[in-house]
Amino acid sequence: MLRRSYGRRRFLQSSTLFSASLMASVISSRIARANNEPGKDEFVPAIVIGSGFGGAVAALRLGQAGINTVLLERGRRWLITPEQNTFATYRQPDGRAAWLSSTTYDGVPVDVYTGILERKDENGISVLCGAGVGGGSLVYNCVHYQPSRELFYRVFPPEIDYDELDSVYYPRARSVQKVSVIPQDILASNYYLLMRRFLEQANVAGIPNRLLDLAIDWDIVREEINGTKVPSAIAAEVWYGHNSGAKNSLDRNYLVEAEQTGKVSILPLHLVTTISEVAGHGYRVSCNEINESGEVVTTKSFTCRYLFLAAGSMGTSALLVKAKATGTLPRLNDYIGLEWGNNGDTFCVRSGVPGPTNSQQGGPASALIQHFDNPIGPISLMCFPVWNAPEGTIASLGMGIPSVKGKFSYDATTGLVKLNWPENGSQSGDPKVLEAAKFTYKLLNRKNATSKGKNRTTIDLSGSTTAHPLGGAVMGKACDFYGRVKGYKRLYVVDGALIPGSAACTNPAFTIAALAERNLERILAEDIVG
Ligand SMILES: Cc1cc2nc3c(=O)[nH]c(=O)nc-3n(C[C@H](O)[C@H](O)[C@H](O)COP(=O)(O)OP(=O)(O)OC[C@H]3O[C@@H](n4cnc5c(N)ncnc54)[C@H](O)[C@@H]3O)c2cc1C
Incomplete structure (x- = not known):
């Protein structure tokens, strides 16, 4: 019953709000008709897999x-309704919170639905990924964090010109998504006491800190505060979406603009299963069209001249590793599936923090600590809100430079691709990054302790989950420095799979977008004939 009502809502939204993309719908229905004929491929010049x-x-x-261009996306569209009830909430989770799973990422039972957040339990690590039109931007904390030049070159090869990214491509990506720091009037409200406390603690400890750039519409947050919009950002709702519409996710900027060109057709609920070469022609992309319960409605097959892989590090790596193992793309090189990293992610909850922390925990993550002269390794800590955190709790995500790598492998008996992290399996986690994070948290606790030498703040630190999977088809190894897959022409990786395991102590989405802007400019100029 629940499932059916989500579906109806989606349909209504699509027909009213997306009339601007009429042209794209016409292309899409033409393709759909052609695909109803069994065994017949539909040709489109370019296919993009994944909409993050x-x-x-x-x-x-x-x-x-x-x-x-046809964009194939496994998840559904998530359009903000006038009733402000598009998404599930932490307080009342349901199937919309989880991708085809009977539980949410944190184990709450829900109906099986094509929901927004997937938790993939791999060998040695759990990985969180967004699903739906907009990809990871649907679930993200909206953080746009550009790495420093120095840390960038600890991770990225010298062939990538940081200054060019800095002057051209980061600004280009930033301008489309409308990014800004939290305005002072909102930061000063009770809802953001936690963020202020986090920055104060860093100041007391003498560690550099600042506000983060966020893809948030702050006017909508003001409406939440004055009661004319449903509390979302101010109520610590983040990962399942903002019902108020505060989040500037990609389906509300880049993807709308793409559809408005009249050349791009987005096909939601299309799960790509196989990619293969069609000799002398290009590529074949096979997919399952699914319903909102995940059942296969029909299978489809497209051919294209240009194929862009953008299914995220986990999705793109799985498609390529399977294609190499099963021989559908036999010339892929031996770097496919290697050089994977967790971005040096750690999650920490500090309890018993002195002083008030949360009259309410407003979000998303607005405050940042940059402990780059940590003697064990550079660390960024980003404070994020938790809706049910008790007083005296500060939760944060740490990002360091990983010291271990992961790799993907194909299991011929199950037909599945699995991530193994670390790749040699001889140790658990990334001890160096955990040690570095612990060093900074202990420093914060020690310097902010109030009870005469006795520090009662406890640290619960873990590195067994990541929200930032990166690598698997890395630049300069599996691909060239513009994402062209080695061994093939007109086959490209344009997502997080291209990045060598770390975004240099930052959240990666901004760098993924900036690199995609850079690479597309070059590919369009050199490879694509109109
Ligand atoms: C909870 C959470 C919070 C985050 N917060 C931040 C943040 O604040 N700032 C930041 O920089 N990063 C954040 N991230 C990370 C960020 O979302 C990712 O780094 C980013 O989205 C990756 O971009 P991408 O283009 O590589 O792939 P994605 O954005 O993951 O997009 C991949 C898309 O491909 C689709 N797909 C996958 N497989 C298939 C298939 N076989 N067929 C068809 N479609 C497929 C997926 O559904 C998805 O829509 C967060 C991640 C999570 C999970």
Whole structure:
């Protein structure tokens, strides 16, 4: 019953709010008709698989270049309703919170539905990924964090020109998504006491800190505060979406603009299963069209001349590793599936923090500590809100530079691709990053202790989950420095799979988008004939 009502809502929204993309719908229905004929491939010049940061940039720039493009996305559209009830909430989770799972990421039972957040339990690590039109931007904390030049080159190869990214491509990505720091009047409200406390603690400990750039519409947050919009950001709702519409997710900027070119057609609920080469022609992409319960409605097959892989590090790596193992793309090199990293992610909850922390825990993550001269390794700590945190709790995400790598492998008996982290399996987690994070948290606790030498703040630190999977088809190894897959022409990786395991102590989405902008510009100029 629940499932059916989500479906109806989606349909109504699509027909009213997306009339601007009429042209794209016409292309899409033509393709759908052709695919109803069994065994018949539909040709489209360009296909993009996945609609997150890499896929959204690719779709927009291809559309603007006048290239008919189909974007295949496994998840559904999530459009903000006038009733402000698009998403599940932490307080009342349901199937909309989880991708085809009977529990949410944190184990609450829900109906099985094509929900927004997937938790993939791999060998040695759990990985969180967004699902739906907009990819990871639907679930993200909206943080746009550019790495420093120095840390960038600890991770990225010298062939990537940081200054060019800094002056051209980060600003380009930033301008489409409308990014800004939290305004002072909102930061000063009771809802953001936690963020202020986090920065104060860093000041007391003498560690550099600042506000983060966020893709948030702050006017909507003001409406939440004055009661004219449903509390979302101010109520610590983040990962399941903002019912108020405060989040500037990609489906509300890049992807809308892509559809408005009239050249890009987005097909939600299309799960790509196989990619293969069609000799002398291009590529074949096979997919299952699914319903909102995940059941296969029909199978489809497309051919294209240009194929852009943007299914995220986990999705793109799985498609490529399977293609190499099963021989559908036999010339992929031996770097496919390697050089995976967790971005040096750690999660920490500090309890018993002195002083008030949370009259309410407003979000998303607005405050940042940059402990780059940590003697064990550079660390960024980002404070994030927790809706049910008791007083005296500060939760934060740490990002360091990983010292261990992961790799993907194909299991011929199950037909599944699995991530193994660390790749040699001889140790658990990344001890160096955990040690570095612990050093900074202990420093914060010690310097902020009030009870005469006795520090009662406890640290619960873990590195067994990541929200920032990166790598698997890395630049300079599996691909060239513009994402062209080695061994093939007109096959590209444009997402987090291209990044060598770390975004240099930052959240990666901004860098993924900036690199996609850079790479698309080069690919359109050199590879694509109109
Ligand atoms: C809870 C959470 C919070 C986060 N917060 C932040 C943040 O504040 N700032 C930040 O920088 N990063 C954040 N991240 C990370 C960020 O979301 C990712 O780094 C980013 O989205 C990756 O972009 P991408 O283009 O590589 O892939 P994604 O954005 O993951 O997009 C991949 C898309 O491909 C689709 N797909 C996958 N497989 C298939 C298939 N076989 N067929 C069709 N479609 C497929 C997926 O459904 C998805 O829509 C967060 C991640 C999570 C999970």
